[in-house]
Amino acid sequence: MITELGHFALILAFLVALVQMVVPLIGAQKRWPGWMAVAEPAAMAQFLLTGFAFAALMHAFIVSDFSLRLVYLNSHSAKPMLYKISGTWGNHEGSMLLWVLIVTLFGAMAAVFGGNLPPSLRARVLAVQSAVGVAFFAFILFTSNPFLRMAVPPFDGQDLNPLLQDPGLAFHPPFLYLGYVGLSICFSFAVAALIEGRVDAAWGRWVRPWTLAAWVFLTIGIALGSWWAYYELGWGGFWFWDPVENASFMPWLLAAALLHSAIVVEKRESLKSWTILLAILAFGFSLIGTFIVRSGLLTSVHAFANDPERGVFILMILVFFTGGALTLFAARAGAMEAKGVFGVISRESALVTNNILLAVACFVVFVGTMWPLVAEMFFDRKLSVGPPFFNMAFTPFMLLLGLVLPLGAMLPWKRAKLGRTARALIPAFALAVLLMGLAWTLQTGRSILGPVGVFLGAWLVAGAATDLYSRLGQSRDWSRLARLPRADWGKAVAHSGLGITMLGIAGLTAWQQEDIRVAQLNAPFTVGQFELELADVQNVQGPNYTSVMGEVIVRRDGEEQVRLFPEKRNYPVAQMPTTEAAIDYRFLRDLYVVIGDPQDGGGWVVRTYIKPLANWIWAGCIIMSLGGLLSLSDRRYRVAAGARKTPQAVPAE
Secondary structure (H helix, E strand, C coil): CHHHHHHHHHHHHHHHHHHHHHHHHHHHHHCCHHHHCCHHHHHHHHHHHHHHHHHHHHHHHHCCCCCEHHHHHHCCCCCCHHHHHHCCCCCHHHHHHHHHHHHHHHHHHHHHHCCCCCHHHHHHHHHHHHHHHHHHHHHHHHHCCCCCECCCCCCCCCCCCHHHCCHHHHHHHHHHHHHHCCHHHHHHHHHHHHHHCCCCHHHHHHHHHHHHHHHHHHHHHHHHHHHHHHHHCCCCCCCCCCHHHHHHHHHHHHHHHHHHHHHHHHHHCCCHHHHHHHHHHHHHHHHHHHHHHHHCCCCCCCCCCCCHHHHHHHHHHHHHHHHHHHHHHHHHHHHCCCCCCCCCCCHHHHHHHHHHHHHHHHHHHHHHHHHHHHHHHHHCCCCCCCHHHHHHHHHHHHHHHHHHHHHHHHCCCCCCCHHHHHHHCHHHHHHHHHHHHHHHHHCCCCCCHHHHHHHHHHHHHHHHHHHHHHCCCCCCCCHHHHCCCHHHHHHHHHHHHHHHHHHHHHHHHHHCEEEEEEECCCCCEEECCEEEEEEEEEEEECCCCEEEEEEEEEEECCEEEEEECCEEEEECCCCEEEEECEEEECCCEEEEEEEEEECCCCCEEEEEEEEECHHHHHHHHHHHHHHHHHHHCCHHHCCCHHHCCCCCCCCCC
């Protein structure tokens, strides 16, 4: 009964979305207040109905209702409760329901917090947001219905993919979806502004918090996915440039560019057309990511295996919204007149440079991701574009971004003197050079990547600290730091987080040590400064799997440091093995141990990695996210905060 009610609620939400898409748009065009006012209650009703449908589906997973086809295909009665819940979105249909739930969530939030928006703009934003919802409601109901029943309910289910039965993957999709689906509200603001033919500083102030929220969630989601790949897949890497990884990374790059571009619109009323274009493209790349994951067009370990018909439906949605918005942009771009004039040396120019680097980096990732498909379709050649291409083509843009960022963050608006700002950064630059020299001295016979990464990381962190120090004024009044706007603190924290992540990536890539061998029981072996000993191997019974678990004793200078327990699991229902790495996490390095198969001559295959600064990668992502949250908490950047003034009487028209 609950399942049927959930299905009915989903259909009702679709009908409400149709009303919300049409009525407020007509009302805004005709200036009919009553019709425009329909948008807010409709947005709330749409969210509540979709939320009920999602809760009904989750209930079916929790109680193991195997009469529901989706539960049968993606759950099992012996599965732990956390993975029964996460199984709700660990499949195509359920994840699409989560997708549309987040679309309606952002629409409802815009209705609640958009009270200070001009009525016509608010109505158009909510109508466009609902149009996105309509498309995906139709996709779910007509091609991917999660509420289909089975005529003969089976006794038990087929279980969830074992790789998804992990805490990291339980939380990774919701955060990721909050990020790149959240960009839909930025898209709605952009299209609504194009329809109205007006973009001003207030529009920049309104769109910024939505972009910032989406970027923060996307940062957390990508970091969780990277961390999961690091410890769960047993290969020891954190990023493989897989098409689905790239599908979330490309919107992240464009969202970062949009965030910085919106600052220029808000502060200087410049870059209006470019900011609108970025808002369209950021959500467009989110739709491209959805298409890549669900069409089966590109091979990926993360992709949902689905029939091409669904891919065609998503492609139609992509073409309609992105193509339609770009067509509207082409027709209206001339009306986006820039008011602010700025010099070549200014913060505006630095932000333009930031935007160019991020946008071109996104284009490089897009070309590398799609080129195998283009080569096969048009040249009948099967090509593989892997990490070597991305590392060579993408890295230079990030290096340039790291070099420019501290200087650009301190330049004054409109017109600046480069020498004055550069002189303030001399201590930060000197510190970065000294640390690079120290790294170069300590390493022997290795690549320059490590020292360069140390320089960039130190340069970004020290530059952010210098930016804060410059706010003390001539009197060096430290109490002024406490009075700084939270957005300024957020900027410094986020830039520092980027520096820490860059440092971690360079350290892990340049200084990692690897050892693969057949280890005999109770026979110590040496890896770097550590002595390891495979002390025991046991068969262990888990809640819904069996495991071969090794016990590895780690010593240093003869003293025991830690005991690690790597596993090789087998899930009998899914008939699929997984590797569970054992990791000793430390501040400056990780010790990473994986156990493999037994050998005919005795012993077990053991892979050991020493990974310097590995944790700094995800620590930097957390710090970046905290910086974004700090900025988001600044009252000035809440929706229309700058407009919270006592309303004056307006003469009737």
